[in-house]
Amino acid sequence: MPEQIVEPLIKRLAVLDEKGNETVTPAPSLTDEELKRMYELLVLARTFDQRALTLQREGRLGTYPSILGQEASQLGSALASEKGDWLFPSYRESGVYIALGFPLHMLLQYWAGDERGMRVPEGMNVLPVCIPVGTQIPHAVGAAMAAKYRKDRAAAIVYFGDGGSSRGDFHEGMNMAGVFKLPVVFLCQNNQWAISVPRDRQTASKTIAQKAVAYGFEGIQVDGNDFLAVYKATRDAMAKAKEGGGPTLIECVTYRMSDHTTADDASRYRPKEETEKWKARDPLLRMRLYLEKKGLWTEAYQKDAEAHATAMVDEAQKNAESVAAPDPKDMFTYTYAGLTQRQAREIKDF
Amino acid sequence: MPEQIVEPLIKRLAVLDEKGNETVTPAPSLTDEELKRMYELLVLARTFDQRALTLQREGRLGTYPSILGQEASQLGSALASEKGDWLFPSYRESGVYIALGFPLHMLLQYWAGDERGMRVPEGMNVLPVCIPVGTQIPHAVGAAMAAKYRKDRAAAIVYFGDGGSSRGDFHEGMNMAGVFKLPVVFLCQNNQWAISVPRDRQTASKTIAQKAVAYGFEGIQVDGNDFLAVYKATRDAMAKAKEGGGPTLIECVTYRMSDHTTADDASRYRPKEETEKWKARDPLLRMRLYLEKKGLWTEAYQKDAEAHATAMVDEAQKNAESVAAPDPKDMFTYTYAGLTQRQAREIKDF
Amino acid sequence: MATMNAVQALNLALSEEMERDKDVVVLGEDVGKNGGVFRVTEGLYDRFGPERVMDMPLAETGIVGAAIGMAFYGLKPVVEMQFMGFIYAAVEHLFSHAARIRTRSRGRFTASLVVRTPYGAGVKALEHHSESAEALFCHMPGLKVVVPSSPLTAKGLLLSAIRDPDPVLFLEPTRLYRMLKEEVPEIDYTVPLGKARIVREGTDVTLIAWGSMLQRAMKAVEGFNTEVIDLLTLSPLDEETVLQSVKKTGRVVIVHEAPSMCGLGAELSALIAEFAMLHLKAPILRVTSYDVVLPLPKLEAYYLPSIEKIRKAIETVLQY
Amino acid sequence: MATMNAVQALNLALSEEMERDKDVVVLGEDVGKNGGVFRVTEGLYDRFGPERVMDMPLAETGIVGAAIGMAFYGLKPVVEMQFMGFIYAAVEHLFSHAARIRTRSRGRFTASLVVRTPYGAGVKALEHHSESAEALFCHMPGLKVVVPSSPLTAKGLLLSAIRDPDPVLFLEPTRLYRMLKEEVPEIDYTVPLGKARIVREGTDVTLIAWGSMLQRAMKAVEGFNTEVIDLLTLSPLDEETVLQSVKKTGRVVIVHEAPSMCGLGAELSALIAEFAMLHLKAPILRVTSYDVVLPLPKLEAYYLPSIEKIRKAIETVLQY
Ligand SMILES: Cc1ncc(C[n+]2csc(CCOP(=O)(O)OP(=O)(O)O)c2C)c(N)n1
Ligand SMILES: Cc1ncc(C[n+]2csc(CCOP(=O)(O)OP(=O)(O)O)c2C)c(N)n1
Ligand SMILES: [Mg+2]
Ligand SMILES: [Mg+2]
Secondary structure, three states, rough: OOEEEOOOOOEEEEEEEOOOEEOOOOOOOOOOHHHHHHHHHHHHHHHHHHHHHHHOOOOOOOOOOOOOOOHHHHHHOOOOOOOOOOOEOOOOOOOHHHHHOOHHHHHHHOOOHHHHOOOOOOOOEEEOOOOOOOHHHHHHHHHHHHHHHHOOOEEEEEEEEEEEEOOOOHHHHHHHHHHHOOEEEOOOOOOOOOOEEEHHHOOOOOOOOHHHHHHHOEEEEOOOOOHHHHHHHHHHHHHHHHHOOOOOOEEOOEEEEEEEOOOOOOHOOHHHHHHHHOOOOOHHHHHHHHHHHOOOOOHHHHHHHHHHHHHHHHHHHHHHHHOOOOOHHHHOOOOOOOOOHHHHHHHOOO | OOOEEEOOOEEEEEOOOOOOOOEEEOOOOOOOHHHHHHHHHHHHHHHHHHHHHHHHOOOOOOOOOOOOOOOHHHHHHHOOOOOOOOEEEOOOOOOHHHOOOOOOOHHHHOOOHEEEEEEOOOOOOEEOOOOOOOHHHHHHHHHHHHHHHOOOOOOOEEEOOOOHHHHHHHHHHHHHHHHHHHOOOEEEEOOEEEHHHHHHHHHOOOOOHHHHHHOOOEEEEEEOOHHHHHHHHHHHHHHHHHHOOOOOOEEEEOOOOOOOOOOOHHHHHOHHHHHHHHHHHHHHHHHHHHHOOOOOOOOHHHHHHHHHHHHHHHHHHHHHHOOOOOOOOOOOOOOOOOHHHHHHHHHOOO | OEEEEEHHHHHHHHHHHHHHOOOOEEEEEOOOOOOOOOOOOOHHHHHHHHOOEEOOOOOOHHHHHHHHHHHOOOOOEEOOOOOHHHHHHHHHHHHHOOOHHHOOOOOOOOOOOEEEEEEOOOOOOOOOOOOHHHHHHHHOOOEEEEOOOHHHHHHHHHHHHHOOOOEEEEEEEEEHOOOEHHHHHHOOOOOOOOOOOOOOOOOOEEEOOOOHHHHHHHHHOOOOOEEEOOOOEOOOOOOOHHHHHHHOOOEEEEEEEEEOOOOOOHHHHHHHHHHHHOOOOOOOOEEOOOOOOOHHHHHHHOOOOOOOOEEEHHHHHOOO | EEOOOOOHHHHHHHHHHHHHHOEEEEOOOOOOOOOOOOOOOOHHHHHHHOOOOOOOOOHHHHHHHHHHHHHHOEEEEEEEEEOHHHHHHHHHHHHHHHHHHHHOOOOOOOOOEEEEEOOOOOOOOOOOOOOOOOHHHHOOOOOEEEEEOOOHHHHHHHHHHHHHHOEEEEEEEHHHOOOOOOOOOOOOOOOOOOEEEEEEEEOOOEEEOOOHHHHHHHOOOOOOOOEEEEOOOOOOHHHHHHHHHHHOOOEEOOOEEEEOOOOOHHHHHHHHHHHHHOOOOOOEEEEEEOOOOOHHHHHHHHHEEEEEHHHHHHHEEEEE
């Protein structure tokens, strides 16, 4: 008759149902203006993402990972950060950069294969795209340690997927965050797939959220297509982090509507019906229905928002495509702070 | 009002109390002969361990990690394995090798700096000492995959410490074991210290056992100084594994009574009182009291057991010390299956 | 005999060997239904089932670690590492365990396994998708490193690698996956490990290359009387073939895709400078990528050794 | 000025720099109360507190990963890796992030950090406690690799490493930790990175060594007119100093503790074979450990380059 000693509970948070109605959880307090601004950013993110796919098909961008379906998870969380906070995206986070006001033309420039697109503007604490899955997690933990050491009122958010949760980096980072009670929010976008590997072959745990039990801090599951739920969960977790309450793991349950990247063909491994089912849960639609109910949305407003987004993306594309080609010497300039003797010899080739 | 969705429970198992009395959990069914044989192995393990420390002090062994205080965790688990099972020790597992009947003189030979001590006898499925903390964990998982693939009725046990639970290897291995429902038992000896780092700086989770929640299988905490509890928990977990019930994490709560290794000085970082407190929980003493209560133990029996153990260790020491020095050519012989062109040139130096 | 590209040749090797030897299993990320991101494992999942073609959780350390455990048990795992840029997480298991278990256990346990991975730049890929880090693995005794340069060598070398008793890192030049087609026999033939091949005979210069750079080297030597050696196995090195050629020609150009500093070109040069010095007529030249962090696609073409640079190096050594 | 060993000199460098610069923090396994297993961080915990001297969970990937995050934020982390044999788990973070973040962000973020680690054999240690894997890290553009050879250089180089804007791997020869004592000034002095030093002038042979092998090399050259170069920084290489010496002497012996295949000796040899070939009078010899898995203590003495082997190499090149 063994004795029971630990009984952790994992919860799921939702604010809106699929029809945009408020559920039992009260919506976060946001003014009408704020709600509209956020919705417009969602529209911008989708517009940007669709344009990137088009440009890739036209051979004007390299491989690109679409965020279709994940806009609420990305913008809902990033918009809950404050100036001074630090964000650590993976590679599928156009929505995070857009939420922060990252120059759109630089995003396009980066995906066209030009490092200069990731020269993050001064004062914007977001890291460049991180490709090796999960490796950004300990970086965020280190930044949180630094913030704590400096006694800055700042927290870090780190983005990763269901696949990323399988990497040792996730474990080691989460564990350190628990031990040092660090101001960091672990934001997992569980979009059900890691390329062709479905969520249930990635881990046998019922949720990703419950993995926080292993580290002695709170894990919570959130409807990741519910912008307001993601916003609320992240805002609360960030506030807690800054009050010294330690880390939180947030699992956003969402769905990758597109292929993994433009180099992938999801029809090889993914049942079409599954994707169809998720269409009804579109995060933009849900937010729109909510705004409509609040009297903030009209057809005209939608057209305006779309037109504005298109204009911004047009402008970004124009700027990105008119940038001069990079100087081959840059390869040398940015490897170390200064040239090595060998590089000084090699650079003469240019 | 978030909804609750996961409620895992972690239990603690104990069979004997500190006075050797049976608790609520029934003792595993073992004959008197079996119980005595197991107790004698505990005595042997301790005798060996103490001799190794002496030899090290005399400069006849290299660095050696004592198992003092952990004998019940090591032998209780290893003795629950059956022929055909695979065992993956770390570096602090003399007790595991001894339980399996590994030649004692080879153990001494190894710790004296001679690889030949780890030429595991054919038919004995135990891996050599593994030094990089935690790295043996995925190996055990792989072996379990192989056993499953071959449809062998075999399971793997992998040993690691509280420190080892912090490594990414632990996470990745546990996660794979969960996904594939593999026949593997993860046996953590939580001896409260990783060199100078105490358990509560290693992880903020209340138990190591609860880390299994992250992987969707069972974790259980066991009194690691209670031989019968460890034996029972491991035997049950191994049986479950072989029935296709998947993996189990067993946390043996125990204590490293010695310095980390002979190269360490625990008085630099560890309060003496803590060690004193654990003395009363000596695993051999507890088993002895239990046997005494069952009428299986007498002073004379104890003397005999000790004398027999000493004779075996004397013999082992004699054998180890009379082995001829290794041939330098062995360096070349065992790097690859055959000599490379370069090695064929280099080996001419000898 | 069918005409096929390297992807097809590798796929053929895998399926033939899995048919022949039940101990051979394939594991990695997206190797199952998806058939691998480059389709090298296409069809294997359907043919051999999920028990032998295992889609693993996204965890390179654990994947290679588990493969090592399988090898201890007696299986012959063939791991697909999705790109060489992600192998770094598995370096500890390869160096500290795969390479050393034979020594550690005095031969009682071994790690007969293959880690296959696409490597090399020139396909306009994302960051970390273009590594050419072969030299790192050549430095670790106990590991073997093999690089085919064509469909024919790809199949024959992969079969040898799977059958080899030691752990083999098998590098597949991404750029060549679909570039060349060749007649590849659908029978059991092998290309032996540890043997370089002379792809072109010549008397004035010895050019040494492998994998991704071989095609470029072959174009560069046109019009010169240059001997071209395709190493095929990078470690252990076929020193005899290299030294014999150099003793004949007296001039050496080494071409590789990795940066020069501590690349495999350095080892070849040092080998020659120790054992064939007296036959040399000219400095030993290395034509490599620059010693910089691998650039993204916009600068990639400037980074890699060009045909022109190789030609210039040949011309330079010929001046002596 | 006090007489001290390398452990004390390193400890002094750390405490002085922590006093001067609040951004410097120390992290690793057992670096706190225990003062590090070799006592290099002794006393720092009491003096600077647990916020600046951090005992980390046992997780090398995460420790180095977190240090990189700290560096992004603006701190100057100094990581202690307990032994070089355990650095492999951190290779991905060092290669894919520390070395590349400057390139990736076009200079907006950098990873100014130091990873200190004891390295080298000869102390009769357990498996994995004797690695000399410097060449691996020299192959990765974006990283610097530094190796002191004495208490004086240890302090001066560590201060330079901490202040350097790029990530530095700082290798401390385990065998020298307490072997030599030297006068070490208790003032702020630095030994510059990227500069080799000529420890002994000579005209007949250039002997190149570093770290753990320097003392042995110095004993071996007794009686010869040999110039000895102590590299100090392995990457980026001070090519000028090496080439200048070789052009003078015309003969080269390189000594290192790692196996020969793709070791740093290969790079030095290749550099010379390309840029000083016409000055050479003899083959370039490398005296290294054997190309085998590092043995346990009973065979360790046979593995390492002996003084006698170094002398023999010098005699050999002198015959030309
Ligand atoms: C360490 C590493 N291994 C493999 C890859 C190749 N890869 C890119 S994305 C991906 C799947 C990631 O899945 P997930 O973490 O769920 O994120 P998602 O793509 O769904 O956003 C893989 C295997 C990689 N980038 N990094
Ligand atoms: C990967 C790795 N890092 C560091 C070390 C050095 N080291 C040896 S044992 C140890 C502590 C291990 O603690 P734990 O896992 O609790 O096992 P215990 O020693 O208590 O049995 C450390 C840090 C190592 N052997 N391997
Ligand atoms: Mg995903
Ligand atoms: Mg412990």
